[in-house]
Amino acid sequence: MANLASTFAGIRSPNPFWLASAPPTDKEYNVVRAFKAGWGGVVWKTLGSEGPPVVNVNGPRYGAIWGADRRLLGLNNIELITDRPLEINLREIKQVKRAWKDRAMVVSLMVPCDEESWKAILKHVEDTEADGVELNFGCPHGMAERGMGSAVGQVPEYIEMVTRWVKQHSRMPCIVKLTPNIADIRKPAEAALKGGADAVSLINTINSITSVNLDDFSPEPMIDGKGTHGGYCGPAVKPIALNMVAEIARNPETADLPISGIGGITTWRDAAEFMALGAGNVQVCTAAMTYGFGIIKELTAGLSLWMDEKGFTATDQVVRRAVPNVTDWQYLNLNYITKARIDQDLCISCGRCFAACEDTSHQAIAMSTDRVFTVKDDECVACNLCVNVCPVENCITMERVAPGALDERTGEVVPAEYGNWTTHPNNPMAKAAE
């Protein structure tokens, strides 16, 4: 059976599934329940400086987007960092780590942007014997207004500066958690690396308003008639997170920087995808908040089964496996030509492919009077929209036109060789063929 044991930034855990810094990791009670259930590690809910803790709103902290059967698709929160006293958190972290030595215990931190504040909190965390720290440069709401969280994460220079302080004043591995609310995710990752970070984790939540109450004209979640943007997470954000992980993984500057993948991971498959795109391990929050800690059994069993089927014996054989295949648009093979094919045995004649193609695409699907739908090869540009809107799995597929065969749309023979935009005759910047 595949070995799921993971070492991430020098931190060991029995499996690559950690609980992200969030409400599920706010106290000993929850974390012990998670460890009992089988989670590999936790990133403890973000600690702030000594003194009176922050306060949270006393109305709704979460808003959600649901599917028709109330399947939770996206979650938004306006909760702040831990609102429990620092000393209680530190004491509990120490107790839990001592009792659960094989599990990863990472402590998330967010203190004001001055060296003394960081130095002070790091001393406390070292005393807990935790395995590492995660710098919360990601939370987009509340704390950002006070110059912390994503306010730091959006300025690469600050990231580098604070990371350097942390590495200076602590021997612990340092993971920098990045905000996605930024134009180019590679810049903060590079800054973290320059500052000496041992790893980055991403994504934190995305600025969001889940909905608007059309009676009160208030954003949701609503607090006494008003709303503020929160941080969006859950299955809906996974594609955004996957891209950001891949961008860092394939950036030569940061290719060796370990990445902890976060963002809508719900099943083993999501985890495998994040790992294939460069994540050394993954962190989960919304799925646990939706279904409870019991999902860890599916996550570990599923990943293990899939690895066995693929012949992978250790997680590092999965990590980065898809990274070489992530490229720029300009390098995509323009001579790879496909056409949609409709399996008439599977087709249920709903006509969605026809409506989509006829109304919004290339008029490449024909409809007969008896509702038989067929692809017009001389019009099909292989956009894949018909595949995406078809309600029947595998009913419409994209079949490659073999090199040497005629592409009926262009009237040209499909070239056998690879050819991309950089050398295409229509490209004014095309390099001369060598």
Added chain:
Amino acid sequence: MTNCPQTDGIVPARLDTDQLASNFGDLYPCFDDHEARVAADRCYFCYDAPCITACPTAIDIPLFIRQIQAGQPEAAARTIFDQNIMGAMCARVCPTETLCEGACVREIAEGQPVEIGRLQRYATDALMERNDHPFTRAAPTGKQVAVVGAGPAGLACAHRLALRGHEVVVFDARPKPGGLNEYGIAAYKAAGGIAQAEVDWLLGIGGIRIETGKSLGGEITLEELRKDYDAVFLGMGLAGVNALRAPGEDRDGVRNAVDFIAELRQTTDLSTLPIGRHVVVIGGGMTAVDAAVQSRLLGAEHVSMVYRRDRGAMGASDYELDHAQKEGVKIITNAMPLSVHGNGAVREVEFGYTRSGPTGLEPTGETFRLRADQLFKAIGQRLEGVPEALALEGGKIAVSAEGRTSLPGVWAGGDCAAGGEDLTVTATAQGRDAAEDIHTALTGENT
């Protein structure tokens, strides 16, 4: 409780009142909001959707389901009522398995169609509960139209005529409007007084007056109507019932199924309604099923439904027949009644088995008897009391595609007209379409 299912004879109160109330409650309760949203989510919003084609009134089903998905059942109801003003009743009584749901691509793909009928009910109930009428009449045309029959065809015709600005008087022989919706459909399909509620709501358009207790050839005549009104629509249904033509048919305990169904629908306390211990229903259509199932629900111990041809030839749908069997009705096919035995009252019915031969149905020679203290005849209805001036076709009033009869100024639709399917929904479509043709004839306007 004095009686039980095993009490001999035709007696009331075989079941206690709680059991009766439960038996005659809604067959399928209305979806709640969440159920509706989940059911609506299954709709694929097909292009040129087959369900619309399959609906005799051509309701834009994908649109109304999308409106439910979008949280506006009232808007969905408006979409339904635009095409079918009897949408609330049709949601309950339509044989959806052979119409919209039978054509649903998900029925074909997975044997599980989108539950269009129940979604339609969810939408129409939501709008009717608000008790406002969503249509506004056009400016008065000064024209008056007489409608004979306050059933689905007549009411649909009257509503569409009123909508177009005409004044309408609807005559009906019965004491209450509604036609078969009120008198001819199983109680559990029309629970909660929906038939009268629908009529009241429909009349909210204004411009329609209903005169009950007036039958054609009795209190009113076609000649007078033609003289007094600008147009006449005939939608009086089929008042006659076919006879068995078997000796003993006149014995006590032998009754028309339609009369039993009508009496049941008009009975407020079902524990007062007598029913036999051994009930035999002869026929294979919806009326036979409704009589047989309701006999069981009233507490009859043994109920058989006997049809002279095979199951495939039965007028009732598979869905209805399965429902009957689930309720404990025994279905016997390929058997025709030979004679009704008994001493004054029916005691037994004798049947002969049949098979199809080269010249049609022929007896096999084998016979059997069923014990019966009550026998319901449900072998079809026929047109009765139709004015001689009207041309007929197959025993019904001959009509054009627009519902025009052989007489100028007279239209017809519903069960009394030739070519229909004897369904609420087809009657509604015919009434509506005749109204549009009447409107064009009276005003020269095309709608």
